[in-house]
Amino acid sequence: MAILIDLQKITLDGADRVVLDTLDLTVSTGDRIGVVGINGTGKSALLKILAGSLEPHTGNIRRARGAHVGFLEQIPKLPTGTVRDALGTGWQVDAALDRLGMLDAADTDTAHLSGGQQKRVALARIFAESNDVLILDEPTNHLDLNAIQWLEQQILAFRGAVILVSHDRFLLDQVTTRMVEIDRGKTYLHAGGYSRLLEAQAQREEQAASAEQTRRNLARIELAWLRRGVKARSTKPQARIDAAQRLLATRPEAAARSGTLDLSIDMPRLGTTVIKVHNVTFAYPNGREVLRNINLELGPGDRIGIVGPNGAGKSTFINLLAQRIEATSGTIKHGPTVVTSYFEQDGGDYDLDATVQELVAGPRGIPGSPADVALMKRFWFTGALPMTKARDLSGGERRRLQLLLALSLRPNVLFLDEPTNDLDLETIRLIEDFLSQWPGTLIVVSHDRTFLSRTTDRLLEVHPDGTLADIPGGIDAWIARAAGIVPDVTSDATDAAKSEKASVPLGRQIRDTEKEIARLERRRTAINEKLLASLDHREQTQLGEELAEIRRALSAAEDLWFSLSE
Numbered sequence: 001m002a003i004l005i006d007l008q009k010i011t012l013d014g015a016d017r018v019v020l021d022t023l024d025l026t027v028s029t030g031d032r033i034g035v036v037g038i039n040g041t042g043k044s045a046l047l048k049i050l051a052g053s054l055e056p057h058t059g060n061i062r063r064a065r066g067a068h069v070g071f072l073e074q075i076p077k078l079p080t081g082t083v084r085d086a087l088g089t090g091w092q093v094d095a096a097l098d099r100l101g102m103l104d105a106a107d108t109d110t111a112h113l114s115g116g117q118q119k120r121v122a123l124a125r126i127f128a129e130s131n132d133v134l135i136l137d138e139p140t141n142h143l144d145l146n147a148i149q150w151l152e153q154q155i156l157a158f159r160g161a162v163i164l165v166s167h168d169r170f171l172l173d174q175v176t177t178r179m180v181e182i183d184r185g186k187t188y189l190h191a192g193g194y195s196r197l198l199e200a201q202a203q204r205e206e207q208a209a210s211a212e213q214t215r216r217n218l219a220r221i222e223l224a225w226l227r228r229g230v231k232a233r234s235t236k237p238q239a240r241i242d243a244a245q246r247l248l249a250t251r252p253e254a255a256a257r258s259g260t261l262d263l264s265i266d267m268p269r270l271g272t273t274v275i276k277v278h279n280v281t282f283a284y285p286n287g288r289e290v291l292r293n294i295n296l297e298l299g300p301g302d303r304i305g306i307v308g309p310n311g312a313g314k315s316t317f318i319n320l321l322a323q324r325i326e327a328t329s330g331t332i333k334h335g336p337t338v339v340t341s342y343f344e345q346d347g348g349d350y351d352l353d354a355t356v357q358e359l360v361a362g363p364r365g366i367p368g369s370p371a372d373v374a375l376m377k378r379f380w381f382t383g384a385l386p387m388t389k390a391r392d393l394s395g396g397e398r399r400r401l402q403l404l405l406a407l408s409l410r411p412n413v414l415f416l417d418e419p420t421n422d423l424d425l426e427t428i429r430l431i432e433d434f435l436s437q438w439p440g441t442l443i444v445v446s447h448d449r450t451f452l453s454r455t456t457d458r459l460l461e462v463h464p465d466g467t468l469a470d471i472p473g474g475i476d477a478w479i480a481r482a483a484g485i486v487p488d489v490t491s492d493a494t495d496a497a498k499s500e501k502a503s504v505p506l507g508r509q510i511r512d513t514e515k516e517i518a519r520l521e522r523r524r525t526a527i528n529e530k531l532l533a534s535l536d537h538r539e540q541t542q543l544g545e546e547l548a549e550i551r552r553a554l555s556a557a558e559d560l561w562f563s564l565s566e
Contacts, residue, residue: 350390
């Protein structure tokens with residue numbers, strides 16, 4: 001195993017803090033290294049140092065002679081000319097473009113590509129080159145699920161070394177052999193993939209909690225001893241008094257972010273009817289039909305994930321559901337109590353020259369009011385950030401602001417279009433926890449398989465021909481079938497379901513059962529609220545019967561969870 005890059009005692013200082021502090025990292029042939037950390041910790045800076053485009057303030061870097069390094073930046077730069085000019089020719093190039101959904105754009109000028117298309121072409125280009133080291137910064141952004149699976153295969157088949165920053169936990173766990181965690185300048189190296197990193201983080205937190213408890217106990221003892229009086233203290237060595245004072249002055253290291261991301265927003269009650277879609281077709285003005293003959297009914301508490309190839313019409317579909325655009329034919333109706341909010345893929349439509357507190361206040365509010373300050377704090381906008389213009393925020397901070405603005409509308413139906421782009425893993429996990437308990441209706445387009453698995457219980461796929469279909473078993477079954485673990489569903493649905501269940505690992509069965517319990521609990525809460533608000537005896541009877549059925553299903557799901565957990 002040849003050493004390709006060796007970093008020794010690397011230090012990088014930011015404007016007001018240490019970004020990297022005496023980092024040691026050796027990259028060898030065959031390494032698959034994932035880099036994680038909250039936004040702004042220095043992940044991209046580390047990649048640039050490895051790529052040679054950023055010089056550290058101190059430390060030594062050794063590189064293997066003649067080693068070629070390919071660097072995919074978050075915002076890639078492509079050469080002028082067509083896509084074909086940038087990539088060259090050959091069946092491998094065509095295969096890559098096909099899997100990335102860019103084969104039809106092979107003759108398009110790179111200057112006319114969207115940001116997502118540029119990212120996909122740059123990804124195809126870097127794997128077509130002859131490199132010894134690949135450095136990939138958020139490579140899954142703008143990729144659909146098929147393209148991400150292609151990326152996994154490329155990384156696993158690559159003979160050199162790969163270092164990547166990604167928020168895609170499934171990808172990290174599939175391909176990495178080591179993980180680098182950056183936390184307030186410190187770096188922690190973990191053998192194994194993302195799962196091993198989580199285990200190490202949990203162990204580190206337990207040790208820190210134990211050490212803090214020990215420190216507190218010692219502090220109490222020393223404090224009691226010091227309070228005995230001057231006479232008692234005079235018999236003690238001065239060194240011990242000094243040590244006690246130092247101990248009392250010591251505090252545990254401040255968290256990277258204060259508190260948790262509190263997203264508990266009140267919302268109006270949803271009625272029985274949420275969204276009804278009847279025979280909807282959508283075509284662009286040029287006549288190209290994107291969606292056709294769509295029928296769908298969404299109820300309170302539904303959790304819908306939407307997947308499909310790039311360009312198939314996923315964003316168009318949820319824009320139709322949200323009534324942001326009109327269908328060419330057919331009808332889309334919202335229930336009378338529906339309040340929607342939309343989290344856009346491209347960052348949202350707000351004034352970049354306005355400050356965070358101005359945007360939160362809105363046109364009729366007073367910036368910096370106590371209520372707004374409390375709301376901003378819940379989204380980690382503290383210190384100087386509330387007075388910062390939106391254009392000066394980092395990508396992750398803008399996404400958090402976008403989520404803040406979306407939830408400040410108090411919606412009971414939430415549309416999320418690629419919500420995990422540019423967010424760090426800590427924020428994504430907290431949003432998942434919030435959504436798992438949020439009682440409203442959720443419709444989400446995402447390529448993040450873990451996010452879909454944790455937040456949705458029904459998966460719809462938009463096909464290239466414009467049709468819409470349910471995916472039995474949700475995202476976990478989709479992944480299993482795509483990997484060849486479970487055969488495709490046939491007309492014999494019962495046999496297919498049995499085969500699928502037998503192929504699902506125990507851990508996944510437990511997670512699926514937990515998701516079903518959470519869904520039933522949300523439904524039970526929604527029905528209880530309706531019962532309390534209803535004055536109609538017929539409706540009360542119907543709701544009572546539905547509640548009894550939900551309770552039976554919940555009891556069965558809980559029994560299954562206990563049996564699986566034993």
